[in-house]
Amino acid sequence: MASEQQMNAHAETFLRAALGHPQCAGGSTDLVSEQVVSLTIALEVEMSQSAVAAGESQTGVRRLERVEVILSEGYPWIAPFFFLRKDFPRNLHHLSSATVHAAPMPCLVDGDVNEFFTSYPLLESGILAMINQMCLWLARAARGSLSNAVHGWEAILRNDARHDIICDAEMIRKRVGTKPGWFVLESRFYRFGTFTESIRSRVESFVFVGNKLNTLSPTLENRKNLPFDATTSTEPVKGHTVTVVLYPGTDSVLDKVLPDTVSTIRELRERAVDLGCAAPFNAFLTRLENRLQGYCHPSPITIGVLFCVKRPHVLMDRSSDLELIPYVFDLILEQGRMSLFAPVRAKDVAAARQIDDVSAALLHRVSGAQTIPPVSLIGCGSVGSKIAFHLARSGVTITSVTDNKYIRPHNLARHALLERFSIPKAQVLVEELERLDQRPSAIVRDVASDLADPRSVSAFVPEGTGLVINTTASLVVRERLSAIPVGDVSARLTEVVLFGRGKCAVVLIEGAGRSPNLVDLLAWLTAHLTDDERDLMFDPQHGLTQVQIGDGCGSLTMPMTDARLSAMAAMATEEIMRVASAPEDGGQVAIGVIGNDGLSTAWRRMSVEPFIQIPVQGGDWTLRLSNDVDRRIREETARFPAVETGGLLIGSCSARLRTVSIVDIIxxxxxSERTPSLFVLGTQGLKAAVKARHVASGESLFDIGTWHSHLAEQGPSALDLKTAVEIAAERSPPAILLIRTPNGYHAVMGERRA
Structure with a gap:
């Protein structure tokens, strides 16, 4: 607690700084104690010449306004409070609610006033900034420009209210009719404070409004439908209640700002008259009285009230012109009461804040995230669960989550879910996502095997899905997804996978028409890694290891902290959202690596153009040639325009997809020999070069075959076919001979004979 001497020093400092403001005409100290200082400053208000001559503006603001400043016990760690004179006009915007007996408080900054004040390192600067805001507010009040159609109608200011009504505002607005009316929604409430305290005292309450209507049938014959109950021995008091929504009808427009001074049921009735809701409000109170006749309860039950009125223009930062004006009051259901509002405390009413309930729209608005298509998630492990919550908290619609594994205790080391029981991960994730206004389907099936049936695809990727994110790190799942025809799933396929014990993250986003697909992209990335990236992706010391999770039980996993995994999963989600918000035709690859300092993370992103697809003669294989390999082959051919030339093909193959992805050449x-009719690949250093390339790729890229050029537009020669057969006899397929002609490519594979 500060001493009276310290508080007096604060008063002197404030006055000294205030008098330095050009619009401060004077000031005085009215009260100093250990808890509070009360000051008065006189501020000259900027206004028109006619207003100056009249002594006040048309809105009732005087040329010289005396403002009370309160320095509380927490000052200067919290901001000073500014109060206007008690008879200051209250029909203005940017005024906090107050009774007619209390001085109104203006809203001086957009946001937290304490953060604004304490953002100034010098106390005097903070004081001058607050006074400057006060002068700006008074000038706008004098001009009547505290609100305008360009910025939108400002809802009644309730920042200082102690009560919240949390609701789906859009749902309520959609139910409002064109003529006067009312409806009741079942709600839950929490009330912090003693049973005997008035709702206008230190009590705080929260009313959570549901979507279910309740007619408040006039009798108590059916007790099961009574929407009122509460705990009787705990604080907070919590239970079931109702919220009434009252409206004058959307045909009625209210363009006045009414003084926010309601504090009793009588004044709330009067306010209902002002808002055009007198008949609906009286009907509600009568129905409530009849419904609760003879019903007693020892605990106060908080009721929510929402007036829904139409304004002359759209609300600020909203898309609707319907304003919700909230209040709360307590039901005091004493025995022997003469009427519902006979008890003294039952007459009190408090202003409340209308808070938007959790919704995808709210989360999207608060996060400021890009708009992307609905997402289907495959894999609900540590990475998948983190990404699911990042997306949901950005307001992205999640259509389905797929995983056939169960939650185990060791999963809690990194998983976003905290459930320890052996229930499906997908099911638990869906239950948690529902709290964020998501309604995905839980697919507890083996995606690797079930995707073999084309009829199963729609279950994993529901209709309306625009993006599929694979987080399984499974080669088989990657191949299954890459094999899905575009006609069956038009959604874009993406993948997120971590390497190097979480120090490396890779994001793959396929191109239009599955070209390049996920298999192509990982092979392409493997051919374009830096040394650091290569070490993290392929060095065994950074890979999987067996971790004991019980006696005789182990889990093959990649040890890493939850913090590291979360950080990389978050950035991977950001990258997917960036690309999905402005998709390109080609594929996208992004790779992030945590630096040796453990703090910095470097990301680089690369665009991958569509692959050239070439059917392979002599086998049911397809060769998929990367664009940069095509460019290098054409450049090499251009270097030898009069003779055939060639080289070695490097890539990956999938026996299950029957595809070869060519991503590099040697x-x-x-x-080597080059003549106009023949190219013979040399052998000098070739074996060592192939081995080095294979090792550098983590043994994932292979010598797939050879390529050579033809000077004329002709397919494989007899010699080419013979060579293909010889190669096939020496090695397992695929062994590709790729021929570059002036206008395109031919690929051939020799038939292997027993």
Whole structure:
């Protein structure tokens, strides 16, 4: 607690700074104690010449306004409070609610006033900034420009209210009719404070409004439908209640700002008259009285009231012109009461804040995230669960989540879910996502095997899905997804996978028409890694390891902290949202690596153009040629326009997809022979080059075959076919011969004979 001497020093400092403001005409100290200082400052208000001559503006603001400043016990760690004179006009915007007996408080800043004041390191600067805001507010009040159609109608200010009504505002607005009316929604409430305290005292309450209507049938014959109950021995008091929504009808427009001074049921009735809701409000109170006749309860039950009125223009930062004006009052259901509002405390009413309930729209608005299509998530492990919550908290619609595994205790080391029981991960994730206004389907099936049936695809990727995110890190799942025809699933396929014990994250986003697909992209990335990235992706010391999770039980996992996984999953989600909000035709690859300092993270992103698809003659394989390999082959061919040339093909293959992805080449050794009709690949250093390339790729890229050029537009020659057969006899397929002609490509594979 500060001493009276310290508080007096604060008063002197404030006055000294205030008198330095050009619009401060004087000031005085009215009260100093250990708890509070009360000051008065006189501020000259900027206004028109006619207003100056009249002594006040048309809105009732005087040329010289005396403002009371309160420095509370927490000052200067909290901001000073500014109060206007008690008879100051209250029909203005940016005024906090107050009774007619209390001085009105203006809203001086957009946001937290304490953060604004304490953002100034010098106390005097903070004081001058607050006074400057006060002068700006008074000038706008004098001009009547505290609100305008351009910025939108400002809802009644309730920042200082102690009560919240949390509701789906859009749902309520949609139910409002064109003529006067009312409806009741079942709600839950929490009331903090003693049973005997008035709702206008230190009590705080929260009313959570549901979507279910209740007619408040006039009798108590059916007790099961009584929407009122509460706990009797705990604080907070909590239970079931109702919220009434009253409206004058959307045909009625209210363009006045009414003084926010309601504090009793009588004044609330009067306010209902002002808002055009007198008949609906009286009907509600009568129905409530009849419904609760003879019903007693020892605990106060908080009722929510929402007036829904139409304003002359759209509300500020909203898309509707219907304003919700909230209040709360307590039901005091004493035995022997003469009427519902006979008890003294039952007459009190308090202003409340209308808070939007959790919704995808709210989360999207608060997060400021890009708008992306609905997402289907495959894999609900640590990475998948983190990404699911990042997306849901950004307001992205999640259509389905897929995983056939169960939650185990060791999953809690990194998983976003906190459930320890052996229930499906997908099911638990769906239950948690519902709290964020998501309604995804839980698919507890083995995606790797079930995607083999084309009829199953719609279950994993529901209609309306625009993006599929694979987080399983499974090669089989990657291949299954890449094999889905575009006609069956038009959604874009993406993948997030971590390497190097969470120090490396990779994001793959396929191109239009599945070209490049996820298999192509990972092979392409493997061919374009930096040394650091290569170490993290392929060095065994950074890979999977067996971790004991019980006696005789182990889990093959990649040890890493939850913090590291969360950080990389968050950035991967950001990258997916960035690309999905402005999709390109080609594929996208992003890779992030945590630096050796453990703090910095470097990301680089690369665009991958569509692959060229070439059917392979002599086998049911398809060769998929990356655009940059195509460019290098054409450049090499251009270097030798009069003779055939060639080299070695490097890539990956999938026996299940029957595809070969070519992502690199090794140039012909120096002992190669080039003539106008024949190219013979040399051998000098070739074996060592192939081995080095294989090892550098983590043994994931192979020598797939050879390529050579033809000077004329012709397919495989007899010699080419013979060579293909010979190669097939020496090695397992695929062994591709790729021929570059002036206008395109031919691919051939020799038939392997027993």
């Amino acid at each position: 140039n012909a050794p120096p002992d």
